[in-house]
Amino acid sequence: MKEIFVVALLIGAVSYFASDIVFNRRYGFVKYSGIELYIVGVLFSFVTDKNIISSLHIFVIVALTFIGFSFGIQFNRNMVKRITFKELFFAFLFSLTFFVIYLLLGLLGFNDNREVLSMILSMPSVSFLFAIGEKRFSVVSSEISIVFVLLFGSFLKFGFSTLVVFLLSPVFAFVLFFFEKALNKEEMNIILFALLLIESSLSASLGFDPLLSSWLFGFVFALLSNSQVFIKSFDALERPLFLSLLFFIGANFGSGFYELPKLLSLILPALVKPAFGGLLFHSNPLLFLPIGAMGIAVAAESNSSKIMTFTVISYFMFLFLSEVFRRKFLK
C-alpha cells in the first residue's frame, strides 16, 4: 500500500508543481491542455509495474469525489437563484440530444462502455467557455447540462442503485452543515475529508457514480449553508487534480492505443455537437467542440484503457482545432 501511496503522492506532487506552469503561460493551443502531464504519464507507464498503475484507481475514485464536490459547491444559493427556466431547458435539451445521439452511434460498434462514451462526448467544456469570456447563458447552461449528462449516464450505467445517491449525499451534506457553526475551518476540512473518503468507498461498493454523488453532496451543502468555507481550498485543488487525472490516463496508455482507429470513427459525428450547440446558444459553434474536464474525469473513472486513450486524444485534438478556428475566425 505504501508503494501505491508513494506513486499517487508523486503524481499529485508533479501535478501540483506543473499546474503553476500549465495554467499560467500565455502561448499556443497547449495552453490549459496539460498535454505535458499526459506525456509524462505515458513515459511513466513504460517504467512502472502495471499492477501499481491499476491499483492507483482507488486514488482516482477519491480524486473524483473531490472534483465532484468542488463542482457541486459552485452551485451555491446565489447562482441557483439566478438560473432561468430557459437555461435549464436548453441545458436539458442539449445534454439529452447529444447523450442519445452518441448512445445510438455507440450501438454501431461500441457496445461495451457506450454510455460512458456518450457521457464524455456530450459534455461541453465549461472552463473553455469561461476562459474565452463566453456569455453567462452558455456557461451556466453548459454547467447544468453536465449535471444532466451525469444523471443520464449514471442511471444507464448503474441502474436504480443511482437512487442511493439521492438518499446518501444529502445526509452527508446535512452532517457537514449541522456541525458547520460549531467547528472551525480546519475541523470542517477534517470532517469533509473523512466524508469524501467514505463516499468514494461506498460508491465503489454500492455501484453508483462517485462524481454524481459527490456533486450532489456539494450542491446540497452549498444550498444549505451558502458558506464559502471550502471554495478557496478547492479552487487550489481543482487544477492539480485535473492534471493528476491526465497523468493517470497517460499511465494507462497501452492497449487503448491499438483500438484507436475504431474509436476515432466516433470523432467525426462528434463534430455535430458544436453545430447544435452554436445554434441553440446563438454562439460560435466551435466553442462547443472541446471535451470538458468532467469528460476527462468520466474517462478516468471508467478505468478502461481504450476509453481513456480515446478521450484524451479527442480532448487534445478538439482543443487544438477549436484554438486554431478561434484564432482564425473570432479575432
Next chain:
Amino acid sequence: MIYLLASLGFGALFFMLKTYLQLNSFYLIAFSLGFLILISFFTGKFFSKIGLPAITGYLITGLILSPYLTGGVPVYVLKATKFIEEIAIVFIAFQSGMEIELKFLKQYGKEVIRLTMLIALFAFAGIFATSLFLLKKFPGNVLNTSIILGILLILKSPLSTIAIIKESNTNTLFGEKILGIAVFKDVLVVTLFAIIVPLLTSGNSSAKLIVYGLIGSVVFGILLGFLISLYMKHIKAEAHVLIFLLALFITELSYIHLDPLIISVIVGFFIKNFTVYDNEFSKILNTFSPILYLLFFTLADSGIDIRNLIPLIPVSLLFIAVKWVFTMLGISLGTKDVSLRKYGAIGLLNQSGLSLALIVLAEAAFPVEGPIIKGIVITVIVLTDIFAPALFKKVLVKVSTEEAS
C-alpha cells in the same frame, strides 16, 4: 453531549455498513479510515468538552476499534496504513525540533540536560532493580530484560507533550522544560539503545554502524534543513507539497541506518534557530498536523492486542509507580524550580511512542526476553495513555495560572 452522540452514531453506522457491505481490500481502507477519522474526531471533541485532552479520546477510540477488541478496524487496514503513522511521526518530530529554541538552550540548556541525565539515571536504576526482583521467573536472562526495560521505560513522549501543550493553550516555562527533557530523553535513549543492544548481543560488531547512524542522522538533518530554507528562499511555490514529500522520504532513510526521528528533530531545530523561515515552516506543519495527530494517536493504539496485556496490568502499574517515584527523586536533586519539583514527575509520566519502535528492535535482538519486555512496555504505554495526558493538561493549566498570578 452532541459530540458523544455523533461519535456513537458514526460508530454504529460503521459497524452496520461494514457487516452489510462486502468491500474489497482497497475500498475497505478508504472506508475504515473515513469512519476512523469521524469517530475519533468526535470522541476527541467530546473529551475536550469535558476538560480532558482530545488525544486521550483518539487513543481510546483506537483501542476500542482495534481488531483485537471490537474488530472495527481490520488488521489488513492497520498494516496498510502503517506508513501514515511513519509520516505523522516525522511531522510531529519536526514540531518537536521547532520547540527547542537556541535562546532557551542557552538559558536553560545546562539545567535541562543535567535534569534529563539525573532523571534518566534514577528512573533507570529504579526500574532496573524492580525488574531484577520481579522478573526473575520469566524466561531468558533477567539482566538483559532489566537493562532493556530500564532504558525503554525512561522515555517520555515528546509527541504527546507538544500536542497537550498546544491543546492546553498555555505558554509556560514549565511546559518548555518538560518538552526539553522529553526530547533529550529521546536522544539519550536512542543513543543508549544503539550502543547497549549490540554490546549485550554480538559485542561491538556494529559499533561503527551506530556511530555512523547517529552522526549521519544529525548531518543529514542539518543538510535537509538547509535545503528546505534554500527552497523557501528561492522557489517558495507549493512548499507544503515539497515538505510532505520530504517527510515520506525521511521515513525511508531507516533503510540506510539513519534515524528518521533524529533527522526530523534536527530539521525542525535547524529551521527554527538558523533560518528566517520558521514561521512559514510552522504554518505548513500546522496545515497537516490536525489530521496527522488524529490519525497517529488513533492508529497507534488500535494495533495493540489489549487481551494479552490484562495479566500484565499489576506489574506494569508497579513499574509506572517506580518510574514516577524515581523521576521525582531525580527532579528534586536536579532543580530548584518549584513548579518542576511539584509537578514535573506528572508531566514526565506518559510513555513515549518511540518505545514502540524500539521494542521491535529489542524483540529481534532478544528473542527469548523480547515478549515480556514488549508486553510490559506496551501495557505501560496504554495505561499512561489513558490518564497521563489528562493529568499533564491539568498541571499545565494550574502552572499557567500560578505563573500568571
